[in-house]
Amino acid sequence: MTDIQASERDEAATPANDHLLDKSAPPGVKAPAAESSQADGKTAPSPAVLLLLWTQIREHKVVQWTLGYLALAYTLLHGAEMLSEAFDWPHFVVRVFTLVLIVGVPVAAVLAWYHGYPRYSTAQQCGHRLSPLVTDL
Numbered sequence: 079m080t081d082i083q084a085s086e087r088d089e090a091a092t093p094a095n096d097h098l099l100d101k102s103a104p105p106g107v108k109a110p111a112a113e114s115s116q117a118d119g120k121t122a123p124s125p126a127v128l129l130l131l132w133t134q135i136r137e138h139k140v141v142q143w144t145l146g147y148l149a150l151a152y153t154l155l156h157g158a159e160m161l162s163e164a165f166d167w168p169h170f171v172v173r174v175f176t177l178v179l180i181v182g183v184p185v186a187a188v189l190a191w192y193h194g195y196p197r198y199s200t201a202q203q204c205g206h207r208l209s210p211l212v213t214d215l
Contacts, residue, residue: 143190144183151179 136140158175161167 137194138191139194140187140190143194144187147183147186151182155179 155172155176155197158172162172
């Protein structure tokens with residue numbers, strides 16, 4: 079490959095909006111640029127915004143903790159169903175328990191957000207304040 083072809087390829091690979099990079103964003107992730115507008119007047123988030131959001135979700139380990147909670151909730155729900163049949167509990171008990179577990183999904187995601195990213199000192203401080211609450215539950 080000639081130098082001209084290599085420079086053309088490098089120019090095509092670099093974005094035209096390089097000046098819009100957010101210096102506080104994680105390395106290799108662009109800051110959200112101006113949102114593109116569609117014909118009907120609604121705006122759709124740019125791919126850079128979605129990439130930044132997904133990167134932050136991965137760094138905070140929200141998906142891993144939420145899936146772990148779902149696995150635990152499924153196991154607890156199965157155990158509650160088995161116990162309700164064995165002890166002849168009313169079906170209302172299992173329904174309330176199911177609703178409590180469903181409400182716990184966003185709670186687990188929020189706790190994962192604050193506990194999953196150790197680089198920020200505020201997350202560590204907030205985590206120490208929330209730990210007694212979590213252990214009491």
